[in-house]
Amino acid sequence: MAETAGTLPKPLGGRTRTLAWLQRYGVYASVLALLLFNVAFTPHFLEVANFRTQLIQVAPIVIVSLGMALVIGTEGIDLSVGSVMALSSAMVVLYLGYGAPVAIVAALVAGAAVGAGGGALVAYAGVQPIVATLALLVGIRGLANVLVPQLTEFRNPALITLGSRSVLGLPLVVIIAAVLTAVVAFLVKRTIFGRQLVAVGGNRAAAKLSGLPVRRILVAVYVLSGLLAAVAGVLATARLQASDPTSLGLLMELSAITAVVVGGTPLTGGRVRVLGTVMGALLIQLLQATLIKHNLPQSWTQMVQAVIILAAVYAARGRKK
């Protein structure tokens, strides 16, 4: 019979090892480098107020990226997150008449429902994730605009508190992002669901043969992504004290995907790096802040961001060979 000899694992070459290290820890090194640069060259960088601003601004990106990391872990992608933020924002003002809790629940339910729709398309209809969620990106943004056609301000004290209150000196928004990070990290590391979603991304056929509920896992992952995007939408709305479905969350999917990929989660799935994702979001935020503080226009941020994405993808690709 034809027998191919069992191939022995090749020792990692120097280049491969460097790339592996870069993929895993590159984001931490970059964040650290940027921090040091700012400490040295940016006036007022070390002030508390500045840190507060940075953290408040990054919180929604972190929350959305957590969901995105789970989806990408299953070898999927969720382009609808920005539009889900807009929809949840619209739901908030629509239901604010019933009080803030009802409005928030309505927003979260809407986000989860969009996720369930996307997940069902992917898991049961076999639509490619990029196509299914692209349709949602367009459609849900439209729906949000229909529900709330123009910028609508509100004066609900409870909701405004959510956006601006601090506990023990930390903004509530930041605390929520931190708690959600911990929850998602726990989900990935310690629960059956976490192990299974990684397996689905790593080898779907093997997952199926091992009796994993592959379809249910996929739907759940998109529901979580929708839910987290809705949370980010609610927080951003509370912060703005207004709902603006036309522009809220615009291009958020790109920031989130960047954060995830730069954080060391491969687009090919099979691995989820939660802390890396948070670092990825911080990196984008810091980069933006640095360039702005040094009077470089927004367009520069975008170009630098592009370089970082390419570097991250290169590190991931180089490793695979």
Add this chain to the structure above:
Amino acid sequence: MSDGTAPVLEARGISKGFPGVLALDGVSFRLAAGEVHALVGENGAGKSTLIKVLTGVHQPDRGELRLHGGPVSFGTPLDAQRAGISTIYQEVNLVPQMSVAHNLLLGREPRGRLGVIDTGQLYTQARRVMSRYGIQTDVRRPLRSLGMGAQQMVALARAVSIDARVVIMDEPTSALEPREVDTLFGVIGDLRAGGISVVYVSHRLEELYRICDQVTVLRDGRVAHTGPLAGLERVKLIALMLGRDTADVRLRGQTEFAGRHTAKNGQPVVEARALSRRHQLHDVSIRVRPGEVVGLGGLLGAGRSETAKAIAGALPFDGGAVVVAGHALRKGSPAAAIRAGASLLPEDRKAEGIVPTMSVRDNIALAALPRLSRAGIVSEARVDRVVQTLMKRLRIKATSPHQKVSELSGGNQQKVLLARSLATGAKVLLLDEPTRGIDVGAKAEVQALIDELAAEGLGVLLISSDLEELVEGSDRVVVLRDGAVVGELSGDEVTEEAIMRAIADGGGVDG
């Protein structure tokens, strides 16, 4: 058809290697005009590589191709097609959304003024071609609305109508109804009469003997036999394919299998009753008792893997039932099969087995997670205990349980998968080619493990293309052919020769 005829297509001393394997090693092949030539061999024999060389997909490392007596070389599949060599693949490679007529004349559409396709002319020409092959169909219909058989016929008609001199058919009947097979064979007969040569790849012996004039058997990248098919005994053909000489069966004791197990009496731990699946399985019934190793014999494509997958819930079946440890299983649910105690070790370790991004530990625990957790939270201590026990028990060589599984050797990866099955608390193991592609040492270890596990009371269904392994490892052997059980051997009847005879005669041997 006779040897005196100059070959239309000839391959001389073709070698082709890929990293790590020599797929073809000095293969010569002669195809005469108007001959239907069977090309057979088991997995990895080199059939598909040879076809790819003949059709310009691969370039040979050594050797030459000759067409109509002169040397040729095909840089691309298009070159081969232009030279008159057409291939019809299993999955019909046409454009399903387009009409039958468009497919037939793709790239050669009749043009009217301004270079626009003359649709009327297109349909007329297409109708003419189709009627020549006795196919009654509306040529304006999209191709995908036709049955598989008719689609195949369109592919064939297209191949021939572009002046093919050689048509290569790879498993053309695998998705056809018997009636469609008859039509196909009628067309092949016409081709032969018209001087067109056919290379016919199939595992179905009946078909080979019905339609083919010559046969070439490939094995391990070499030609094991070539000559006229008529007069070649079936059992001899099978022996050639499997690499066993009927007169020269080696002595026992080449494998690590110790011998017979004492099957515990009583209820079978797994029972498949009359499993049927369109084109693949026909009334396959198998029972395995605790402590018993039941081998599944047969050639490639006989339905062995399909049987194992159907039992494991990984392949839906149309009829029949699977009972594992007294539980009737829901169709197509691997989870239900695993819960009941049946676990499959898949044939394709890489594609369906290991999760390369995960550690050895997580790979072992994967299927057993529900057993190793409470309220959805994985108990790391229990996972560690199970993983540690199994790694030791199966002698899995890894630097630590946290090493990535993709860094292990093939044999150790296989053991990891075996450990995954055992971690689920399996009562019956469905092992599909458990020792293929792993080195000699690991092979012996896996064989010894199978023995041990059976001795401990597990039921084992063993699929192996290695006849020796099958004979020495199994207490009983069920022989499949074309998706049906054609023989059952037990005790001293289990010999290589008896298995080959059962494959050849189909029911001539009774158990």
